[in-house]
Amino acid sequence: MTSVAGKRVLITGGGTGVGADLARAFAGAGAEVVICGRRMVPLQAVSERTGVRAVTADVTDEASVKAMFAEAGPCDIVIANAGAADSAPLGRTSLDQWNAMLAVNLTGTFLTFREGLAQLSGWGRLIAVASTAGLRGYAYVAPYAAAKHGVVGLVRSLALEVAKKPVTVNALCPGFLETEMTERSIANIMDKTGKSRDQALAALTATNPQERLIQPAEVSAAALWLCAPGSEGINGQAIAIAGGET
Numbered sequence: 001m002t003s004v005a006g007k008r009v010l011i012t013g014g015g016t017g018v019g020a021d022l023a024r025a026f027a028g029a030g031a032e033v034v035i036c037g038r039r040m041v042p043l044q045a046v047s048e049r050t051g052v053r054a055v056t057a058d059v060t061d062e063a064s065v066k067a068m069f070a071e072a073g074p075c076d077i078v079i080a081n082a083g084a085a086d087s088a089p090l091g092r093t094s095l096d097q098w099n100a101m102l103a104v105n106l107t108g109t110f111l112t113f114r115e116g117l118a119q120l121s122g123w124g125r126l127i128a129v130a131s132t133a134g135l136r137g138y139a140y141v142a143p144y145a146a147a148k149h150g151v152v153g154l155v156r157s158l159a160l161e162v163a164k165k166p167v168t169v170n171a172l173c174p175g176f177l178e179t180e181m182t183e184r185s186i187a188n189i190m191d192k193t194g195k196s197r198d199q200a201l202a203a204l205t206a207t208n209p210q211e212r213l214i215q216p217a218e219v220s221a222a223a224l225w226l227c228a229p230g231s232e233g234i235n236g237q238a239i240a241i242a243g244g245e246t
Contacts, residue, residue, distance in 0.1 A: 004227050005030030010068075010075040012059050012112055013082030014052075015042030017179035018129055021216035022079060022223060023052045029224060034072040037082065059108030069115045077227055078116030080109040080151075081129040085181055087140045087188060098143045105147035110154060113169070117162070124167040125227050128155055129219065132175045132207075132242045148173075152238045159236030168235040172222050175242030176204045178213040210243030 009026045013019040014035025023046050027033045033052035036059075037043050043054035057068035059082045069075070083105045086097055109128050116126055133141060134148030152171050159169040176182050182204065189200035205211050218241055225231055 003030075003229075004077065004224065006032070007076040007227075008032045008034065008073060009077040009079065010034045010036065010072050010116070011079045011081055012036045012057070012068075012108070013129075014054070015039060015046055017181060018174070018177060018216045018219050019079075019081045020046045021220050022081060024050050025217070025220035025224060026077075027052050031077070034075070036068050036072075059112055060103040062111055065111040065115050069119055074119055074121060075116060076120070076123060077125045077127070078112060079127045079129065079223060080112040080116075082108050082112075083129070083131075085141065085144050085185065087144075087185070089140055090142045093143060101143035102147050102150070105144065106150040106154070109151050113154065113158060117158070117167070120167060122166060124165075126158070126167065126169040127223055127226055128169075128171040130155075130171040130173045130238065132173050132240055132245055134171065134173055135238060135240060136246075155238065156236045163235060166232075168226065168232065170226055170234060170236065171238040172219055172226075173238050173240045173242070174214045174219050175208050175240075175245055176213050177219070178215055182213060208243040208245055212243065214241055214243070 009031045011019050011022050014023050015037040023033050023035050027050045034055055035043055035046055035052050036055045036057040038058050040056050047054045055068055055071050058064040113126050128151050130151045131148045133145040134152040137145055155169050155171040186200045189195055222241055
């Protein structure tokens with residue numbers, strides 16, 4: 001059981017950005033793909049383009065996550081990709097903002113992994129799409145960075161629990177991506193600083209030694225590798241996809 005062809009893959013946050021590209025990549029490799037998210041309209045758009053199955057779910061809600069797996073059916077590969085970002089100085093961050101960042105980015109991964117692991121019957125792959133914010137700090141996104149650091153800790157701990165099974169648990173940590181989420185970050189920088197779009201974009205790409213945004217397809221390629229023959233020893237890792245950023 002070493003090829004994704006014929007495997008069932010569940011991808012949360014599958015309606016946009018990296019999630020949509022993961023759906024394209026895994027479907028193209030012959031997997032049966034189920035994408036999940038809160039809004040059916042973007043999920044349906046991805047479904048129409050790729051032929052994948054769409055299920056609505058809220059990863060912050062325990063009952064919704066259980067229902068998501070029940071509707072999807074037994075899955076071999078579970079990718080916890082759903083997430084959101086918000087930015088503000090810590091002194092102006094409300095408790096609601098803090099809780100929201102932890103709920104979708106960390107609790108959502110916990111619930112997805114817990115239910116995903118429970119329904120595995122043998123070989124399996126659990127993959128979290130985290131961020132370089134889970135490996136280092138960034139100003140003005142403390143709740144997001146704290147949540148992503150938590151995801152990396154969850155991955156490392158769970159990997160030890162499953163190490164004697166044919167199951168691996170890993171995190172992919174991309175830098176700033178060419179996605180809708182980054183476009184919102186650019187708009188936020190422009191709004192708060194008066195910078196032009198090019199200046200705001202340059203402020204983000206400056207964190208990457210390659211001076212560019214990471215492409216979603218690069219994350220998808222890494223996820224496919226973690227499911228391919230020869231990756232069995234990759235377990236408990238937080239793999240940066242960030243052009244050499246440290």
